[in-house]
Amino acid sequence: MDPSWRIVPLAALAFAPASYATEYLTVEAAQRAAFPEASAFVPASLALDEDARAKLAAVARPPGARTPRVWRAMAREKQLGTFYADAVIGRQEYIGFALAVDTSGRVLRLDVLEYRETHGWEIRNERWRSQFVGKSATDPVEVSRDIANISGATLSCRHVTDGVRRLLALDAILARR
Amino acid sequence: MIARAEVWLGTLVEIALPDADASDACFAAAFEAIAHVHQKMTAHDPASDLARIAREAHLRTIVVDAHTHAVLELALMLARETQGAFDPTVAAAPERVGGASTSMHDSRAAGAFAASIILERNHRVRTTAPLALDLGGIAKGYAVDRAVAALVASGAGGGVVNAGGDLRAFGTAGWMPVRIRHPADPALAAHVFDIRDTAAATSADYFRLGGALLDPRLNALRMFGASVTVVAPSCALADALTKVVAVDPAHAPETLARHRAHAFRLEPSDNAVRATATCAASTSHLRFAA
Numbered sequence: 237m238d239p240s241w242r243i244v245p246l247a248a249l250a251f252a253p254a255s256y257a258t259e260y261l262t263v264e265a266a267q268r269a270a271f272p273e274a275s276a277f278v279p280a281s282l283a284l285d286e287d288a289r290a291k292l293a294a295v296a297r298p299p300g301a302r303t304p305r306v307w308r309a310m311a312r313e314k315q316l317g318t319f320y321a322d323a324v325i326g327r328q329e330y331i332g333f334a335l336a337v338d339t340s341g342r343v344l345r346l347d348v349l350e351y352r353e354t355h356g357w358e359i360r361n362e363r364w365r366s367q368f369v370g371k372s373a374t375d376p377v378e379v380s381r382d383i384a385n386i387s388g389a390t391l392s393c394r395h396v397t398d399g400v401r402r403l404l405a406l407d408a409i410l411a412r413r
Numbered sequence: 414m415i416a417r418a419e420v421w422l423g424t425l426v427e428i429a430l431p432d433a434d435a436s437d438a439c440f441a442a443a444f445e446a447i448a449h450v451h452q453k454m455t456a457h458d459p460a461s462d463l464a465r466i467a468r469e470a471h472l473r474t475i476v477v478d479a480h481t482h483a484v485l486e487l488a489l490m491l492a493r494e495t496q497g498a499f500d501p502t503v504a505a506a507p508e509r510v511g512g513a514s515t516s517m518h519d520s521r522a523a524g525a526f527a528a529s530i531i532l533e534r535n536h537r538v539r540t541t542a543p544l545a546l547d548l549g550g551i552a553k554g555y556a557v558d559r560a561v562a563a564l565v566a567s568g569a570g571g572g573v574v575n576a577g578g579d580l581r582a583f584g585t586a587g588w589m590p591v592r593i594r595h596p597a598d599p600a601l602a603a604h605v606f607d608i609r610d611t612a613a614a615t616s617a618d619y620f621r622l623g624g625a626l627l628d629p630r631l632n633a634l635r636m637f638g639a640s641v642t643v644v645a646p647s648c649a650l651a652d653a654l655t656k657v658v659a660v661d662p663a664h665a666p667e668t669l670a671r672h673r674a675h676a677f678r679l680e681p682s683d684n685a686v687r688a689t690a691t692c693a694a695s696t697s698h699l700r701f702a703a
Contacts, residue, residue, distance in 0.1 A: 240666040241662070249603050253600060346419075348417075
C-alpha cells in the first residue's frame with residue numbers, strides 16, 4: 237500500500253441501515269405558505285373515470301405514486317387554486333411533496349414535505365429488511381441527530397419531476413381544461 | 414434544528430438551521446443562491462452557460478455568469494495541478510449535455526479541458542474547439558458554498574447544507590456527524606467522522622452500472638469499488654477532489670495537502686477506512702468517530 241495512505245484507527249466501522257425520516261413541512265404549513273390569503277382548504281374527492289385514469293397513466297407513472305390528496309384553496313367564495321399532496325419513490329428514497337397550482341393550471345409552488353431514506357430498498361431488498369428482525373426501540377437504528385448527514389451517492393429526484401407532471405395533468409382533467 | 418428541502422441540481426437539497434436562526438428569509442435566500450447555480454450550470458437547459466459554451470464559445474468569446482466563471486477557474490486550476498486527473502469535459506456520456514454532438518465527443522483527448530478553454534477577464538470564456546462540459550459535482554459543491562454564504566449574509570449563526578451528499582456545516586451547528594454509505598451496499602452507512610466549519614463530499618458508483626467515474630486519461634468509465642470522501646474548506650473543492658482521488662490515488666495526497674483537504678477511502682474488501690497520512694485524528698474541523 238502507498239505510504240501516503242494509512243488505515244484510520246477507528247474502534248470499529250459499524251455499518252447500520254441508513255434509515256431516517258425528516259419532515260420538512262406539514263401539509264398545513266405548506267398550504268399556508270402557498271396560499272397565505274386563503275380562508276379555507278376544502279378537501280376535494282378524486283372521482284376519476286376510466287378515461288381520465290388512462291390519460292393520467294399515459295403522462296407519467298413514477299414509482300410509488302398513489303392517489304394524491306387534493307384541496308381547493310378558497311378565499312371566502314372565490315377559489316384561489318388547488319393544493320396537491322403526493323409522494324414518489326426516487327432511487328431508493330421516499331419523497332412526499334406538495335404542489336400548489338393557480339386556477340389557470342400554473343404552478344405556484346413546489347414544496348418537499350417529507351423524505352424517508354431507503355424506503356424503496358425496504359420494499360425490494362429482502363436482505364435489507366431482514367436486518368431489522370429482532371430490533372427494538374432500544375436499538376440505535378438511527379445514529380444521527382436531527383439531520384442524517386449521509387455523504388455519498390447523489391439522489392435522483394427525477395421522479396419528483398414526473399410526479400409534478402402527473403399532478404399538472406390531473407389538474408387539467410379536474411378543471412376540464 | 415429545523416430543516417427544509419427543495420429539489421435542485423437533480424437532487425434533494427436539504428438546509429437545516431438551529432431553531433433560533435430558522436427564518437423563512439434565511440431559507441429563501443439560501444435556496445435562491447442554489448437555484449441560481451442550477452440555472453447557470455445545468456447541462457440540460459439550452460439557455461444555461463454550459464449550453465452556450467458548448468454551442469458558441471469555439472466560434473466567439475462569450476460572457477458567462479460570474480459564478481460560472483468562478484467554477485470554471487477552479488476546474489481549470491485543478492485540471493492543471495492534477496495533469497488532467499480532474500477534467501469536467503463530457504466524453505463517454507455526451508448525452509448528459511443537451512445538444513452535444515459526436516464531434517465534441519471526438520474532440521476529447523487527455524488534457525483537452527486545460528488545453529482548450531481560455532478564461533479571460535470580465536467573465537469571458539472562449540474555447541479552441543467545441544467543448545461539452547458537465548460541471549455536475551463541482552457545481553453542486555459550489556451551490557452548497559453559495560448557500561452557506563447566503564445564510565451567513567442573512568444573519569444565520571450556523572447550519573448545515575446537504576445537496577445529495579455534498580455537505581457543509583458552519584457556525585453554531587458545531588460538530589456534525591458524517592455517515593458514509595457502504596460502497597457495496599448503499600442502504601448501509603457508518604459514522605466515520607464529525608466535521609465543523611468545513612465541507613465533505615463523497616463519490617462512489619453505487620447506483621450506476623458500468624461505473625460513475627470517468628477516468629479522463631483513459632477516457633473510460635471505471636468501477637473502482639471503494640468510495641472516496643474528501644473533507645475540504647469548500648464544498649466545491651471537496652467534490653472535485655473526490656474525483657482526483659478516485660482516478661489517481663497515488664498522486665492525490667499531494668494535491669489534497671495543497672488545498673488543506675483530507676481524503677478517506679472506504680474499501681469494501683477489508684471493511685477498512687484509509688485516510689491520507691497527513692490527516693490527524695482530531696483537528697479544529699475534523700475528528701474521527703469514537
